[in-house]
Amino acid sequence: MDRRQFLAASTVGVAATTAGCLGNALSSTDDPAQAGEDVDTTTADNTITVTADGEVETEPDRATMSIGVESVDESADAVSDDLATRSEQLREAFDDLGIPEDGVEEGQYSVRPSPAARREDGVEEFVGTHSYQVTLDDVERVGEVIDAAVDAGADDVGRVNFTVRDETRAELRKDAIDDALATADEEAEHIASNRGVELTGTTAVTTSDVRVSTVRHDVAYETDDAADAAPETEIDADPVSVTASATVEYGFSDAGD
Template sequence: MDRRTLLLGVAAAGTTALSGCLSAAQSGATGGDSNLRTITVTGTAEMQAPPDRAVVEVSVEATGDTAASVRDQLSTDSERLTQALREAGLSDEQITTGRFSIREERVPPRLPESETPDEPVYFGTHSFTLDIDSVDSTGDVIDAAIDGGADSIDRIEYTLSDGTRDSLREDALQSAVDNARTEADVLAERVDSGIIDVQHVTSAGGGLSPSYARFDEEAMADAASTDLRPDDVTVSATVEVTYRIS
């Protein structure tokens, strides 16, 4: 797919947070030219696109009077859940363990003796991280997880594949550089100067901002299937550029 079709208003999505300063460089750093003048500006830009990858965390839970019984129950429930996810189209590589824990439920120190359990109670959790490469199928995968015995849907993150993210970041960097040059031209003109060349360029920051969805168990209880509508994902870039001016 052409990456340009993934961008939602590239020009409109670019935002700029710019600052500039006029300085005379130290002679030791400029080869002895104490008259060298520079302007340093920062340019930022953001690009947005629909997500093409989803990461969902689901888990099974169990309680029992021994750690071994909880372990065995988690093993049975986990196998049932995993099989349901396989039948929904996920490969084993897309289903990874996120968290596994078994712990004894501690009795609050001031609980009346009459309310203290006769036997210890153990609680266990086995969570799985699901890497879904078809965003449109996220709801179906969640439905399959619930039907397969998942006790909770802990996280739904919409993000980008590596290729899409890299393409958007490249576009954001180009836009950030253009924004920096525009700001430098304005500043140079204000001090009756002009841009001669670039002295230094640094990629100063930026990153990916995924979107998240919350699984509302009560709202979904009456629905025939899970319907999720993710927001766009934002990729940002920041550059710092130093220009030599006349």
């Protein structure tokens, strides 16, 4: 079943754009009619320009998340060793989940003195982090991956971003442009009717500003004994929207021509 839902296009900024264009097309400080000259309403100067937005919604088909481990100790070497051990456990969990290698990318790795460390008797505290960027094409598995990562020792699960794959974006871009063009046609017809002129066709079209909204979810989880009794993590993603803008220039003539 096609779950894409088409929304009414947004025309924010259309009125301002068309008002300026109509001012150029339909009025002039040097009116040739007042000087006894014939006015040619079919020249290229007789144009109406409309800018409109189109939007399409769809269910996300890709999720990305940052998952990592943290360590605190009194020496940098101890922190590094702990990060290495726990990072290996985390990578094994990803392998057990069947996540392909290109779906797991190395993220941030750092070992540094703790900014909140207490220096008593020369003792200094170090903190370290090692994170991975995980990408899933099956968004239904997000909760499963989070739970498995936490069970493997992950204590740093960042925000989950839901979006769409490149091929999905390319297809929805066409639908969003179609929506924008349809709205531009409707706006141009309205403007022409209001001004008492008739559209003669399209003289130019440009598209821009293709955008994909990203749905973000903050993850709340427990790493202590209470987590053992907690239910499996479930995250329901809201629809992702793809928007595009179109600017269309229309020629027009007097209604009586």
